[in-house]
Amino acid sequence: MSTTLTSKHRSTLRGGHLPKWSPLAIIAGSVAAGLGISAAAGLHSSIQWALIAAVVFVVATYGIAAKVEGRRQAKDRIATSLIWVAFLLAVIPLASLVWETVKRGVKVFDVYFLTHSMGVVADTEPGGGIYHAIIGTLEQVGLASLIAVPIGVLTAIYLVEYGKGKLAKAITFFVDVMTGIPSIVAGLFILSFWILILDMGYSGFAGSLALSILMMPVVVRSTEEMLKLVPNELREASLALGVPKWRTILKVVLPTSIGGITTGVMLAVARITGETAPMLLLVWGTNFINNNPFEGPQASLPLYIYQQYANSSGANAAYDRAWAAALALIAFVMILNLVARGIARWKAPSQH
Amino acid sequence: MAKRIDVSGLSAYYGSHKAIDDISMTIEPRTVTAFIGPSGCGKSTFLRTLNRMHEVTPGGRVEGKVLLDDEDLYGAGVDPVSVRREVGMVFQRPNPFPTMSIFDNVAAGLRLNGNYRKNELNDIVEKSLKGANLWNEVKDRLNKPGSGLSGGQQQRLCIARAIAVEPKVLLMDEPCSALDPISTLAIEDLIGELKERFTIVIVTHNMQQAARVSDRTAFFNLAAVGQPGKLIEIDDTERIFSNPSVQATEDYISGRFG
């Protein structure tokens, strides 16, 4: 009796199931459909057939899943496939950018390129390198960090640990405003203040000042978030031992959050390394090695890329150098990110 | 070593909300005093006024007097930092410093305050861990992080950390509420030993625990939600649990309400 019942009624717990390979099959089908429709309609752009394929994929997934598995599972599958489509849309430009840069950059990217300047090479000739630009970028970014990191971290400590009332609100507001300052405006500000009013002359340091303006709010924001993650219980535990507040911050709060703070600082450094506009106004650019950031024009990687493009009237040698310098810039930022991740993992409070 | 606490007319506020109202009591040195009462009646708040941790909470404010052997904790010119060195605290949830090893956790109070001699440190850490009944379990892994211990071990680590700075008074806010019966017993035994040296105040929701460990018991209650908590009575533990002088106490202890 009971066996006939179970076999007649569908189980409420186990509905129909699409096999594991079904998404792949639907993808293959929709790509074929996209290509077929494009061919029939005489469309040539790969973007068009990809879009058609994506739409077909989403609709087909919903239709098939709704038939076999029911409406709720179909919605679940639709959400999953939309996320995958969005992910692909986000990754494709990034991947193609990296691919293009590597492809064009490796042509002249070698040890010679990294260790020589443009001092004796005309912009239109092959040869030369980015040594002077690397020196410039390292010094400018280093000085900017020396200025922005202490101020930014101390500001964040003030806001999280001490700040209440009007002053803290005002600082938070100004940090928010600073976050939105376009880099060219920061450059113009330093230009008028440092070079025109104080009459200091173009230098790498002038560029560092502008970069530090751009860097500071990023450091404040990320450090603030990290400090807020430190549980209040740890602060109270330390205070209850009779430890003064400043020592509690120094010895308990900061060590607990140092990994996250370093990551934030590294990301801020990565962000300002590619700034071009303030460099154009303040550092001026040069083809020669200038190790002194406080005197005379310097080069920098983003500036170098721009100048190779702008000053060479289309010579292939200059374009190759620009791409290779772009590759160096991306590699530098990538390394910074990896180091930041490494530090975060290494410094994270561990369980073992 | 241990000191007497004398509270008179103490009220505490969170902003404009009055959490406890006009509390007075005396706590004798080398005794264990238990605070019991329904949730939200201000036991933790009152405990935290005894080492000036209440004012760490934003908006926290205190009125009244707390005398520690005749010295008013809230008197003019009293440094809350030195108060907290005399009156230590163990929290409800174990909170070892996650960046420090077991050894460093116990040494933290001394190190962070900077008043110790290097060659003493090992002895003090060992003595404190033994005092907290933890030494045998951790003596082979003093350099491992404190957060790698079990909950009960972490709580005993926090007790070791608190007694390493040799306070005169030890405040414990529900130290066993997250622990299994065995760890709880270990900590109760520990309280019995620590009372030889310290004045101990413990908040607990566990009546049996209050009856087991304490010499005196204080019962707190609040008239209604949103009203400030009040001290209903404080008496010898035996009396509170056998023959309290206030009906509300008896109702609470025997589980009758309303």
Ligand SMILES: Nc1ncnc2c1ncn2[C@@H]1O[C@H](COP(=O)(O)OP(=O)(O)OP(=O)(O)O)[C@@H](O)[C@H]1O
């Ligand atoms: N940080 C805070 N800010 C505002 N009000 C608070 C804060 N902490 C506690 N209170 C209030 O103070 C009153 C007393 O709280 P307290 O934590 O002292 O109670 P308790 O007796 O310890 O309760 P429990 O037994 O649940 O721990 C409660 O009404 C609570 O809402």
Ligand SMILES: [Mg+2]
């Ligand atoms: Mg409490």
